[in-house]
Amino acid sequence: MSIEVITFDLDNTLWDVDPALLRAEAAQREWLLQHRPGAIEHHDEQSLWAFKKGVWKRHPELAHHVSQLRVRTLFELQIEAGYGEAEASRGAEEAFAVFLEQRHAVELYEEALEVLAELAGRYRLGALTNGNADIFKTDAGEFFDFAFLAENVGASKPAPDMFHAALDLTGARPEHIVHVGDNPEHDIAGAQGVGMHTVWMNPTGLPWAGGTAPDREIDNLRKLPSAVASIAAAQAPD
Template structure:
């Protein structure tokens, strides 16, 4: 049976198209510095790690909302602001500041040239569990659509993001390829939905022994272009 032509490429964002950790760390530092200025009692009582633990505990108590990272952050800040005697309305201001820094991503050097070349031949849709806003990043304009977990009400590895992308592109699963760095949330989840898969492994990590291997493995998007673009 012949393999149908590829029409759609879906791509994860964090750690696939840009390094995530330095961006999150910078955004959390900026937020904590701001809290020192506007809510010093809170900032002195909760360092960055303590704020993170508070959010994690809240997400565990609200599993139906845990996919909405922005809402969890705001709810956490509201609770802590109220506890320390500050206006809860400051939480929304803090979220906007965090997101401004969250969007200050630096794509890997191969990413923008590769997306331009891939976008000439295939429909490109980004899929993320995170809350980066693609239109506010250097990748603005390079995707037909950009979806996050809030848009579909569930985070990967749930199928909702993949299903929405297929519907938007009018594609069957076998006409789509997903590129991502996470073996479970990207590769296994996309494969379960019937998509072709490629593992973007920039760090030469071992593949989990309990998972079936990806369709193929690439060190970066330049390798993907070399395989897909004549």
């Protein structure tokens, strides 16, 4: 079999991330309002984003560590409000735990579990994400063999580090792996850069912006098994 492994981006590839993020942000804000009064009441969405960017500028080492960046932001919000370091540190961890619980309460695309079950019977499946979602804390986890997060490998896609991690773990050659993702730069160009095949998940029908086109394009995960099969068929010797 010419294709042995399929790797997936997660957010907006297996689920729409926005509803989960909105719930997570709301839960985190409610925790702060209740347990750390004064830390967030004066911030709206725009000022909170500006505050987070300020934290990132002061801590560029956290650029690929989205969880640590959020915890640091929560810590500094409390410090700014007059809380002591120990209390702010404890509050940051507890508020982040509240956020992360809702972050993992994702609603997979309607067809995702059926498709993953089908693919898992034929290929090894892995997750490669720039975000902080743990695939094994979702309903899809049972179908996956491995997962890498940018914050674990220290670099975000399209950097090759996560793709190389998948290659090293599986022992598969790049041409025996298909990467599936929604982001033309992070997923498609990144995977192409290490020699993997690619499938672009494009549910809204966006035009291809340029650069090397993906091997296949789909607008629904139900089309993924046949897309992978056609990539394999195109590789088969005459």
